[in-house]
Amino acid sequence: MTKTGRKAVAGNDRGGNLTVDxxxxxxxxxxxxxxxxxxxxxxxxxxxxxxxxxxxxxxxxxxxxxxxxxxxxxxxxxxxxxxxxxxxxxxxxxxxxxxxxxxxxxxxxxxxxxxxxxxxxxxxxxxxxxxxxxxxxxxxxxxxxxxxxxxxxxxxxxxxxxxxxxxxxxxxxxxxxxxxxxxxxxxxxxxxxxxxxxxxxxxxxxxxxxxxxxxxxxxxxxxxYTVRYFNLTIMGDAAHLAQPLENRRDALVGAAEAILAIRRVGVSHGEDGRSNASWIEVFPNVRGTVAATVRMSCDVRHADPEVTQAMAADLHAAIGDASRRSGVAMQLEPFHRFGxxxxxxxxxxxxxxxxxxxxxxxxxxxxxxxxxxxxxxxxxxxxxxxxxxxxxxxxxxxxxxxxxxxxxxxxxxxxxxxxxxxxx
Ligand SMILES: [Zn+2]
CATH class of the missing domain: 3.40.630.10 (Zn peptidases)
Structure with a gap:
């Protein structure tokens, strides 16, 4: 690691020669x-x-x-x-x-x-x-x-x-x-x-x-940037893994659809767009049971507040699509915002x-x-x-x-x- 070698110098010119160490x-x-x-x-x-x-x-x-x-x-x-x-x-x-x-x-x-x-x-x-x-x-x-x-x-x-x-x-x-x-x-x-x-x-x-x-x-x-955070709740139904696939309402399958849908929202808004799914909680989260509930954090962000607003609208639509494709109900609620x-x-x-x-x-x-x-x-x-x-x-x-x-x-x-x- 190189050292900077810069030392504080007392200045008599009202701080002109002063720097940090x-x-x-x-x-x-x-x-x-x-x-x-x-x-x-x-x-x-x-x-x-x-x-x-x-x-x-x-x-x-x-x-x-x-x-x-x-x-x-x-x-x-x-x-x-x-x-x-x-x-x-x-x-x-x-x-x-x-x-x-x-x-x-x-x-x-x-x-x-x-x-x-x-x-x-x-x-x-x-x-x-x-x-x-x-x-x-x-x-x-x-x-x-x-x-x-x-x-x-x-x-x-x-x-x-x-x-x-x-x-x-x-x-x-x-x-x-x-x-x-x-x-x-x-x-x-x-x-x-x-x-x-x-x-x-x-x-x-x-x-x-x-x-x-x-x-x-x-x-x-x-x-x-202008940032909008949401809580996404995905409501499936617990089941034994013996349940035929077509009979399941698998919250994790819904989550998989949702995560990719969230990413596509950011991608579709160019280099300055960001969309994230960054936290997930699965219930009951055991190996032998179809997931009943998933909670996730997601957000959209952009430098232009109007684009962030458009991204939030796209996010709602994308979550609606993910819900239909996976056959599980999803609820998207505002959580936190800045900018x-x-x-x-x-x-x-x-x-x-x-x-x-x-x-x-x-x-x-x-x-x-x-x-x-x-x-x-x-x-x-x-x-x-x-x-x-x-x-x-x-x-x-x-x-x-x-x-x-x-x-x-x-x-x-x-x-x-x-x-x-x-x-x-
Ligand atoms: Zn920090």
Missing amino acids: GDRLWDSLMRMAEIGALPGGGCRRLGLTPEDSAGRALLVRWAEAQGYGIGRDRVGNLFIRRAGTRPELAPVMMGSHLDTVMTGGRFDGVLGVLGGLEVMRSLDEAGIATQRTLELVVWTNEEGARFAPGNTGAFAFSGKYTLEQALAHADLDGTRVGDALQALGEAGDEPVGNRPVDAYFELHVEQGPHLERAGVPVGVVTGT PILFDAGLVELLRDTARRRGHAFRDIVTVAGHDAIALAPVLPTAMIFVPSAGGLSHNEREHTDPAACAAGADMLLHAVLARAGHA
Whole structure:
């Protein structure tokens, strides 16, 4: 692994020579990756599990070593505060998540959190105070891999969920977010959201191939795809395998038809169309019995909201066809949605300026994936910085972003935050 060799330099030109310590950032990323490490090089820190909590504890130790303030709100969002010289001004926030999916990588979410920590450490090392307080946030349950849907902490902060709604979300075993927070000691006593924030910046890996294909190290994220998630329930009838084929109502045969139909919806909407069947539950799921019931998650997504709407209509029609072909009843119900979101025009322009000023080649990009920033954008000025994912791979143990790209992303974050928070 190459080292970047970039060190923080104290600047007397109001931050002009300042940059992050790419080696220190990389070392922190690799230390965090030891928590919940998987044999293939990735991580599993599902939201509100002991591994997730251990990741937060490591971050808190690093933050305390720098003398930063630590706070937690009632939904478990973790705040690390580097005080500014003008506490009456609304803080500038950076953040992302430390939880992962089952087959998580080392960078998704983690880069935004540890990139933010590196921003604070670099300012400390350079002896630079900011006017506005800097807050680094770890949002609770971004991935939704255990408690679906995700972005629990960010949606509670933005007011989309009441605290009671957020705490009542349950995993497949019936454990509620509130119970898990209490068991881990991750619930704090700060109220959730409803306070002034000057701006929110999130650094994240792209999780797709566009930046790498373009050979560009930085993406300025202007907005999001429009995404519609559905729950699909397929209702067959349990039977012994001795039952003749023509007499069966096999929910798994219905699922097979449905999965292929879902894929065709995306394919028929061109390169920018995405359609997914990504989770399935079969009942009773035993070898000797025809499947009675299948539950699935599926979604359609496109950059153009009108196309997403057309894809949703196509999905309904395709599921109707799959139901007729397989002879089992199917029910498609809306589950979750996001987009279209346009990030704050002023912050997006600040990021473009920052890239020019810092000499990072960049391009504008739209995010296909959901992020905490999307949950926050309706209520506060928000923007995102992307860096390339090798091979476009993410939610995979082989997810990789090279050290120089991580450092470039953190350098972008540092200078955008410094511009917004004001050199004291
Ligand atoms: Zn993420």
